[in-house]
Amino acid sequence: MSRASKTALAPDLRDCDERTVRAWTEPMAVTPLGGGCYRVDTDGDTYTVDVPGHRCTCPDYHYRHAHCKHRRRVAIEITQERVPAPGQRRADCAYCGHESFVPETATVPLCSDCRLDDDDVAVDRETADTLVVRRVHPDRADEYVIEATGKTVAAHDTNEDYPADDPVVEAVYLGDRLRNDDPRVYAFPYSRLRQVEDAELVD
Structure with a gap:
């Protein structure tokens, strides 16, 4: 070395x-x-x-x-990253808890390692389906109520293995987005989704 x-x-x-x-x-x-x-x-x-x-x-x-x-x-x-640049603020990441600089306008503070932005592509760890992120919602999984079921995201059967205090990610299935002008939006615990890297999209 x-x-x-x-x-x-x-x-x-x-x-x-x-x-x-x-x-x-x-x-x-x-x-x-x-x-x-x-x-x-x-x-x-x-x-x-x-x-x-x-x-x-x-x-x-x-x-x-x-x-x-x-x-x-x-x-x-x-x-030297002693203070945030213009347009940023210092905050604890809502997912990993590490202190980081995040956009001033972010309703849910996520560090650069954890950030999911609008239109990012992600994969559902449970089904391997590909989704497109709509937004990260300010409610936690045990606060966000799914209108169709009346249950919180955390109380949904397939989400029992994910933290109840996860941020909620609203996303649409890629196939629905390609076929429909107004695809149905689903809510997931943050941990359930794996962000797809740019290199994977190219492959």
């Missing part, structure tokens, strides 16, 4: 301008505010950085329109 080469994670500050050096070295606390904005606390002052707007409330930006140390510090912390 080859040995990994040694490398520094931070840039060589000797080659950086003053604002970049200060962004890397000065004590600052960066807090996401949502909407692509971040609060930056320094020694004695607090400023707001608007990443999509490329702005900061500090005098360096206001008077000089400079790419200030606060904007640079926010960019560093986003790149």
Whole structure:
């Protein structure tokens, strides 16, 4: 096994301008505010950085329109995944429980390893049928009631081996989707479905 080469994670500050050096070295606390904005606390002052707007409330930006140390510090912390990027928020995954960055608009927080998006293809572990995901529902399997049966998803006979607190995935059968403009939507415990990787679709 080859040995990994040694490398520094931070840039060589000797080659950086003053604002970049200060962004890397000065004590600052960066807090996401949502909407692509971040609060930056320094020694004695607090400023707001608007990443999509490329702005900061500090005098360096206001008077000089400079790419200030606060904007640079926010960019560093986003790149190093210390804070979520614009459009994301920090949350515990509703399935595996690991803390992750998820879309701000996600009603059910799922990490990148567990995420099922609209139109993803999945396979039913019980029947091997292929399904197309409509959405991940905010109710758990023991809360989501199937209208046709009056039972919860968790109480359905074929779901007894899956966790009752699973997120619920609404999906349609692939064949129905291809044949019908308005296919019937079914509800499954998250664990019952296996997401199909892109490579499998090609094969």
